[in-house]
Amino acid sequence: MVFKKTAMVFLAIMMSFAAVFTVTPEHSEVQAASSYHSMEKSLNAIMGDATMKSINSSVTVRKASTGEIVYQSNADKKVTPASTLKLLTSAAALETLGEEYRFHTDLLTDGSISKGVLNGNIYLRGQGDPTLMKKDLDQFAVTLAKLGVKQITGDLIGDDTWFDSVRLSPSIDKSDETHYYAAQIAGLTLSPNTDYDAGTVIVDAKPTKNGYKSKVTLTPDTGIVTIVNKSKTVPKGQKNTLSIKRQYGTNNIIVTGNVPVGSTGKREWVTVSNPTAYTLDVFKKSLSAKGITFKASSKTARRQAPTHATIITSKQSMPLKSLMRPFMKLSNNTHAEILAKTMGKQVYGQGSWSAGLRVMREYAQSIGLDPTEWVFEDASGMSHKNKVTSEQLTELLYLVRQAPWYGSFVQGLPVAGMNDRFVGGTLKNRLKGAAVKGKVIAKTGSLNHVNSLAGYVETKNGETLIFTVLTQGQAKSTTPTIDRIATILANS
The missing domain is CATH 3.50.80.20 (D-Ala-D-Ala carboxypeptidase C, peptidase S13)
Known part of the structure; x- marks a missing residue:
């Protein structure tokens, strides 16, 4: 995962977004819309499907120019937002710390x-x-x-x-702790490369000779972890079964399984303890x-x-406005939690989750959001206990358009179907059809039995809509359904 320098391409893309996604909102009374019947009919068909009716969902669509709600389904139902909670985290951080904040x-x-x-x-x-x-x-x-x-x-x-x-938020399960998305949060930490997954080390296991252990290397080289290599190089063509995990409660990284001759082996970002x-x-x-x-x-x-x-x-460090790209496009949980603690330190002199989440709640209330509609115990969206309504998330996305740092906020969001990781981000491999590619910029969310998407979409008539789709309790991923909804909006 290498940071590709595509500054000119990115600038051109973001200049085109500026024309579409940075219209200054006009204040008007929210009222029932009458010109979106086709869209409403198509969305109702999806939401009326047996699969969608059997799960918890919340959908809201607004006009970006006025905030008027043009479609809603269970808009006031609280659903686990997963990483779409980072929309609040990033907005609160830009407001509290400022675009030019540097660590x-x-x-x-x-x-x-x-x-x-x-x-x-x-x-x-x-x-x-x-x-x-x-x-x-x-x-x-x-x-x-x-x-x-x-x-x-x-x-x-x-x-x-x-x-x-x-060092760990309440939402981190024992089974998560080896993975990069559940790194420990510390005042002094280190990233192995420019994805900036702080608190992790890159472990590479590659084949050697048949019957011998794989060759394991660390980036950066460190003696803080101990490699326990139980792997085996096997003949070419056999299945790669390599597993690389940190043993819970230790800094022992266990490498097991078979690696075929001639294969690329396996690479993992593994968290460190301490x-x-x-x-x-x-x-x-x-x-x-x-x-x-x-x-x-x-x-x-x-x-x-x-x-x-x-x-x-x-x-x-780079300024916060630049950090928005690796943070939001790659949905970096560690960045979210670091920003929460930093906000707590800045406002209340306490670099803690309790202080940081308090700042986030107070920010939400200060811009007119309803604090009773937001429940969260972390800043990354990892917790299944986090809850919010699609109505509130779209309201947030409407209100931030008035902020002086909105340009920094929106340029951090993933762009549908764009191949470069630092443009497309977590939407790199989604919504690649001609009618929707590049027209959706939104934050994704995913946990076990939870999928979500929230952001902005340009319609075929050049209008910008704000949308949020939250789903929870499904047996299979609802990502295909969510992408169908986004495509309908783009074709409106």
């Missing part, structure tokens, strides 16, 4: 440098930056080397106290690569940097 990671010391020796401790202090990578830690090491440092007498300390010590220790371990390797060593008595620890510590160098 900072600082390298500090409480000592002094003399004759190549840093006499004192060295601190790595984070603010939860999900874009921090090994190359940034390498640059910190370069800075120390340029200052002439060859040895550090004190400890290597990680300061992750920007956030509280609760992202702070992971970041410090990779940083220590960066220092070693520059010839910087620690005394034998030095330790690696976690605690807050003293107020008198001096900043040696810092790294700033």
